Structures are given as C-alpha cells and as structure tokens.
Amino acid sequence: QSSVLHKFKGILFSTMSSEELLNSLDFFSAREDDVFLVSYPKSGTHWIAEVIGNIPNARMSLTSPIELGDISKFDELKMNSKRRVIPTHLSYNMLPVNIKQKQCKIIYIIRNPKDTAVSLFHYYRDNPNLPGIETWAAFFELFLRGDVVYGSWFDHVLSWEEHKNDKNILIIFYEEMKKDPSKSIKKITTFLGINVNDSEINKIAQKTSFSEMKNNAAKENCDPNHTICALTSNRNLVFRKGAVGDWINYFTSKQRRVFDELFTEKMKHSELARHFEDNS
Numbered sequence: 001q002s003s004v005l006h007k008f009k010g011i012l013f014s015t016m017s018s019e020e021l022l023n024s025l026d027f028f029s030a031r032e033d034d035v036f037l038v039s040y041p042k043s044g045t046h047w048i049a050e051v052i053g054n055i056p057n058a059r060m061s062l063t064s065p066i067e068l069g070d071i072s073k074f075d076e077l078k079m080n081s082k083r084r085v086i087p088t089h090l091s092y093n094m095l096p097v098n099i100k101q102k103q104c105k106i107i108y109i110i111r112n113p114k115d116t117a118v119s120l121f122h123y124y125r126d127n128p129n130l131p132g133i134e135t136w137a138a139f140f141e142l143f144l145r146g147d148v149v150y151g152s153w154f155d156h157v158l159s160w161e162e163h164k165n166d167k168n169i170l171i172i173f174y175e176e177m178k179k180d181p182s183k184s185i186k187k188i189t190t191f192l193g194i195n196v197n198d199s200e201i202n203k204i205a206q207k208t209s210f211s212e213m214k215n216n217a218a219k220e221n222c223d224p225n226h227t228i229c230a231l232t233s234n235r236n237l238v239f240r241k242g243a244v245g246d247w248i249n250y251f252t253s254k255q256r257r258v259f260d261e262l263f264t265e266k267m268k269h270s271e272l273a274r275h276f277e278d279n280s
C-alpha cells in the first residue's frame with residue numbers, strides 16, 4: 001500500500017487521520033445540539049454541507065471532519081461555540097460512543113454504489129492524498145474487496161442500516177435529492193428543526209445546484225479550515241460530473257454481473273439497498 005494511507009482496525013484511512021486520533025474517538029465529548037453529516041466517500045457530502053450552509057439564520061458552524069488531524073482535534077472542536085455541524089466518513093461502529101449516547105442528530109447520505117465506485121475511482125486518480133491507480137479495472141477489484149479508503153461500501157452501509165429507523169437519524173438518497181432537490185432540502189431543514197419557507201427552500205436548491213457549486217469552487221482559494229472530506233481541502237477535486245448513472249460508461253458487462261452478484265449476496269437483508277435495484 002502507498003504511504004498516503006494506513007490501516008486502522010483493518011480499514012484504510014488517510015495518513016491525515018492520525019492513528020492516535022482514531023484510537024481516541026471515544027474520548028470525544030459531543031454536545032446535544034451537534035449535527036453529524038455522515039457518508040461513505042463520494043456520496044454527496046459536500047452537497048449536503050452546502051445545503052446546510054445556505055439555510056438562513058441557521059446559526060450553525062461547519063467544522064472539518066472529526067477523524068481529520070491529530071489528537072489536538074478535540075480541543076479545536078471544543079473552541080467552537082456555535083451549533084456544530086461535523087462531517088465524517090466513519091462507519092457506525094467507529095462513531096464516537098458519546099454521539100450515540102447523546103442521540104445527536106445525524107444525516108446519512110447514501111448513493112448508488114456503482115456511481116460511488118466510479119466517483120471514487122476519479123478521486124483516486126486526481127487527488128494527491130490518495131494512492132495512484134492505473135486503470136478502472138484495477139480500481140474495480142479494490143472497491144469490490146473493500147480495499148479502498150474507509151473500507152467496503154457494503155459494510156459501511158450495513159453498519160448504518162441497523163439504525164435507519166432511529167429517530168435521530170435522517171437518511172438522504174443522492175438520487176432522490178437529484179430528482180427533487182427542494183423535497184430533500186425540506187426534509188433536512190425539518191429534521192434540523194429550522195423553519196424555512198418554500199421560496200427560501202427553492203433558493204437553497206438554486207444555490208446548491210451542481211453547476212453553481214462547481215463554478216464557485218473554481219473561483220475560491222482552497223481553505224483548510226473549510227474541509228468537508230478528510231481526503232482533501234481542494235474543492236476543485238470534488239465536482240466532477242454530478243450525475244446519476246455515469247457508471248454505465250465504465251462497467252463492462254462482466255463487471256456489472258460480478259458487482260450485481262456481490263450486491264445481491266451482501267445486501268440481501270438490506271432495505272436501504274432496495275432503492276438501488278432499478279439502477280443496477
């Protein structure tokens with residue numbers, strides 16, 4: 001493995017997530033009003049973050065990911081006196097125990113795994129903080145085995161599946177948000193307990209469209225304090241295509257068959273996975 005990643009409890013992490021920090025996650029003290037923005041990488045994390053950032057009078061402050069940095073992380077988060085929105089790509093099992101005890105609000109965004117794989121493939125190619133990768137075929141094998149950063153998509157989703165009905169957890173599907181952004185945005189504001197009228201919801205939808213976000217990223221300087229994914233602070237690496245179904249341009253028919261077989265096997269008891277059956 002390349003030196004930009006290291007394994008912790010069998011799962012690959014960026015070296016920017018120090019082992020010491022990963023080992024200390026259960027010492028994190030959550031606040032009751034914290035909101036966690038959780039996802040497997042490339043599922044639409046920046047999109048939801050932008051939606052939350054555009055809610056009028058939300059008085060919330062987006063922090064960098066809980067697993068990014070070293071042991072000084074918790075002191076840094078403690079200094080933030082506003083209502084914190086804390087992103088993370090951790091699986092449910094690794095989530096700091098205090099977040100579960102305090103029943104903090106959690107938004108989990110999930111995306112079709114084939115599109116997620118293709119998106120992560122490009123991230124591996126473009127992001128200097130990830131190992132180099134030669135071909136799509138090589139990456140496909142790594143993704144299937146869960147030998148990628150943050151581990152197996154299947155295991156990540158299954159870890160959250162068990163908690164999908166917890167009242168402090170809201171699940172948002174990338175594809176649904178793409179189809180009807182205002183509807184998903186309304187779900188988010190309602191879940192956060194913030195009153196936002198329909199014209200404001202539509203305004204948020206406009207401001208957080210893919211083209212708007214991509215254009216803005218091109219104009220900004222990258223600011224390490226506004227890091228949403230623990231794998232980069234450079235937003236220009238994030239907005240690639242923003243489409244549903246791009247996987248069709250990458251998967252061979254054999255890869256599709258192999259993937260579907262594994263999907264059926266791994267996700268046979270998953271209700272969340274049913275959302276993706278049409279796409280596969």
Ligand code: A3P
Binds near residue numbers: 118178229240
């Ligand atoms: P693609 O690589 O398929 O384009 P994350 O934020 O979790 O890293 O996810 C990144 C993926 O979400 C990228 O997918 C990116 O283009 C897409 N994305 C980001 N903002 C989006 C938006 N406003 N609308 C649709 N897709 C968006």
